[in-house]
Amino acid sequence: MILGIESSCDETAAAVVEDGGRVLSNMIASQHELHAEYGGVVPEIASRAHIERLWPVVRRALEEAAVGIEAIDAVAVGNRPGLIGSLLVGVSAAQALAWALGRPLIGIDHVQAHLHAATMRQRAGGADDAEQRHTATGDEVYPALGLVVSGGHTSLYRVDAPLELTLLGATIDDAVGEAYDKAAVILGLGYPGGPAVDGAAQRGRVGRYELPRSLLGADSLDFSFSGLKTALLYKVRGRPIGRGKEARFERSHADLPDQDRFDLAAAFQEAAIETLMVKLERGIERMSMDGVPPRCLLLGGGVVANSLLRRRAMQLGEVRGVTVRLAPMAFCLDNAAMIAGLAWHRLRRDRAGDGLQLAALSTPHRAPRPARR
Numbered sequence: 001m002i003l004g005i006e007s008s009c010d011e012t013a014a015a016v017v018e019d020g021g022r023v024l025s026n027m028i029a030s031q032h033e034l035h036a037e038y039g040g041v042v043p044e045i046a047s048r049a050h051i052e053r054l055w056p057v058v059r060r061a062l063e064e065a066a067v068g069i070e071a072i073d074a075v076a077v078g079n080r081p082g083l084i085g086s087l088l089v090g091v092s093a094a095q096a097l098a099w100a101l102g103r104p105l106i107g108i109d110h111v112q113a114h115l116h117a118a119t120m121r122q123r124a125g126g127a128d129d130a131e132q133r134h135t136a137t138g139d140e141v142y143p144a145l146g147l148v149v150s151g152g153h154t155s156l157y158r159v160d161a162p163l164e165l166t167l168l169g170a171t172i173d174d175a176v177g178e179a180y181d182k183a184a185v186i187l188g189l190g191y192p193g194g195p196a197v198d199g200a201a202q203r204g205r206v207g208r209y210e211l212p213r214s215l216l217g218a219d220s221l222d223f224s225f226s227g228l229k230t231a232l233l234y235k236v237r238g239r240p241i242g243r244g245k246e247a248r249f250e251r252s253h254a255d256l257p258d259q260d261r262f263d264l265a266a267a268f269q270e271a272a273i274e275t276l277m278v279k280l281e282r283g284i285e286r287m288s289m290d291g292v293p294p295r296c297l298l299l300g301g302g303v304v305a306n307s308l309l310r311r312r313a314m315q316l317g318e319v320r321g322v323t324v325r326l327a328p329m330a331f332c333l334d335n336a337a338m339i340a341g342l343a344w345h346r347l348r349r350d351r352a353g354d355g356l357q358l359a360a361l362s363t364p365h366r367a368p369r370p371a372r373r
């Protein structure tokens with residue numbers, strides 16, 4: 001029974017997970033309302049809100065799971081990467097709890113946890129525990145091709161086991177979620193941007209506008225989304241007059257009829273998701289060439305909540321004859337169930353955990369990257 005804590009960005013979350021796959025509670029206090037007026041996360045506001053919300057969220061997670069705190073076998077916390085002030089709140093709380101309970105403390109990489117969420121099953125009424133246990137160890141899952149798409153990360157991995165990841169490619173500029181958030185600002189669609197653009201795109205007509213797909217080199221597994229964002233900016237505002245900070249535009253999103261903004265959102269969504277699908281195809285080919293064709297595609301992170309991505313990924317899996325596991329909706333956005341779920345595998349490997357000196361780190365764990373071919 002593991003208590004997970006997550007506070008890397010603007011969600012304060014706690015969860016209790018049993019046996020790595022049975023999610024007994026998954027509490028999330030979002031701070032969106034605090035950051036909305038700034039159009040993005042303000043680190044100082046986020047840290048303060050984490051301090052206020054963390055204990056109430058932990059208490060609710062224990063209540064919902066109906067377990068006393070003494071029943072917790074280990075405390076897990078997302079300790080990297082993220083906003084350092086936000087991470088410190090979760091890590092300090094987890095240290096205090098682990099010390100007071102005399103239980104192991106486990107630090108979890110937030111990005112790896114997003115990927116792990118794809119192997120977890122959401123409880124729908126009568127949970128299929130047998131399936132959950134199966135996917136927690138997952139004989140038919142590995143080797144897998146993993147894609148993490150969130151506000152901070154766009155990375156492709158070869159995954160040989162829950163704790164064995166090799167980085168195949170990553171974004172060289174914006175993360176895809178970040179591009180969605182910026183697209184929402186450009187289109188005047190509000191915050192947080194991903195769901196707003198997704199919703200607008202569903203009302204838009206595909207094909208009325210064309211936006212570029214940056215695929216980089218012919219066999220590159222890296223990503224780039226800044227060109228797509230700039231192309232959208234020019235389509236919405238027209239050509240810039242002047243340069244740099246002095247630049248002014250012909251018009252703003254407020255001058256466009258709603259239908260045009262929806263059509264532009266649809267064009268943006270097509271370009272962004274198609275780019276991800278091309279990279280998944282290339283990843284399948286790369287792993288096949290390396291003699292380890294993936295059995296499964298694992299997709300995790302906030303952007304996996306996207307309606308078009310979910311549909312296209314399933315279609316891709318069907319065409320390529322590969323199983324697809326999308327993170328369940330409840331585990332796409334930042335949550336602590338994914339932290340506790342992955343920690344179960346750590347605890348099986350290192351019974352003592354990481355020790356009370358666990359550090360909070362703003363940088364991701366460096367998954368090894370194969371030499372460039």
Ligand code: KG4
Nearest residue numbers: 150151152177194195198302303306333334
């Ligand atoms: O995983 P997450 O909660 O936080 C990070 O680790 O970054 O991901 C948040 C990101 C945001 O950029 C948000 O706009 C995006 O996920 N997102 C979506 C959708 N829902 C959330 N992007 C596209 N379509 C969605 N439906």
Ligand code: ZN
Nearest residue numbers: 114150333334
């Ligand atoms: Zn995240």
